[in-house]
Amino acid sequence: MRQGAVGHVRVVMRGGRALVEKRMADPARHDTELLALRALAQTSIPAPAVVDASPGRILMTLMPGERLDEADADTRREGMRASAVLLRRLHETPVPQGLPAAPDDARIIRSYRDVGGPPLPLSIPEASGPAAFCHGDWTDGNLLVVDGRVSAVVDWEAAHVGDPVRELARAAWAASRKDARCLDDMTAAYGADRDLVRAWAAVHAAELWLWFAEAGPPEHLARLTAELRSWPL
Template sequence: MRQGAVGHVRLVEHRGHTVVEKQMTDPARQETEVLALRYLASAGMPVPEVVDVRPGAILMTLMPGDRLDEVELDERLDLLRESAALLRRLHEVSPLRGLGPPPDDASIIERYLGAGGPPLPLTIPAATEAAFCHGDWTDGNLLASGGRLTAIVDWERAHLGDPLRELSRAAWAASRKDPRSFDVMVEGYGADPTAVRAWNAIHAAELWLWFSEAGPPEYLDRLTAELRSWPVT
């Protein structure tokens, strides 16, 4: 079962239909995902439909397509461009109260400096107007079929936050697999590249912390080597 990047997902039968069961241990994140899915379905976004909600689990419709991280690189570029336009459409959806908290960038910087990561130009860019954000807009949470995007899944981190931060995180992460991806996504969204790049060091610090706390040691070593060559001004 490959719908989304979350591990606790499986196919189950429910009233004669095959649906997706997503098991969740955090009630707050489960509530956030249900709230986001129901709201965005009514807004016409391509998201799974909530079929049933149970303690520790959500049942939802199975969406067609394969994850974008399983698509060939050249085809993936076109889909990333499309995904950036879809991300902008999400950010233009009317804000919704009751979602989860936005990322705490001051805490990320403090933790990174305390952990002794390689020097980075860590400053928080001036905030823009808060928008409806997915929270983890990556190629593992985007589905595509026939050369078109079919769904966005895994909404447990949905929040009201800085739209350029979210675009930057998605574009920076995609560029680690293919450097062309950054410009493709920024152009597809219609943003100022300089404003988007201003967030990159924050994402690098956040990823470094993730690897240092939970990731394989070889991933941390590789990223540490990359960050040591980051220009610090």
């Protein structure tokens, strides 16, 4: 099973028990994941529990389920809708001390314009409220499901303190690229203002375009570029 997609992840046996070993070369991302997982241990958010940790390595419980991005379209849509309820619960969880700051959206916009990404109506929406505990990459690839129910949220190395609607909008916009209905589904399930969520879409499109431009794969960049060229200005 693949539990998460960043870093080197494998299932290992320890004392007859299957566990997940995750190794990350970036100490900051390692420390962030460890901090987030330990903070979540006493909450109702279904996340792996830390069994052991050392520099660059975290040993955690193997969570049940399969990745939502590998499920059929109906299961994926329902899973993303249900995940918005969990996301709100996360945002209502006390922020652990030492969690990194949110991504710099002004820098994202500057970088996007500097490298000549397709024209987008880029501006940073006003903050929606107090900063919250954010996962940082709430996507179908980081959600596990059992019988259509979200059984785990994995890959916490991008966790940060940030605008909760920004995070919801990022997750909903990404999901809408596979099923346009997901944006409104998730917004309604979370209980957010539709216009506020939609106001973030261009920023997240620019952020994803920069990621593909730097890390690839080229076919993903080409597909997104084609989508952005038809973006209403």
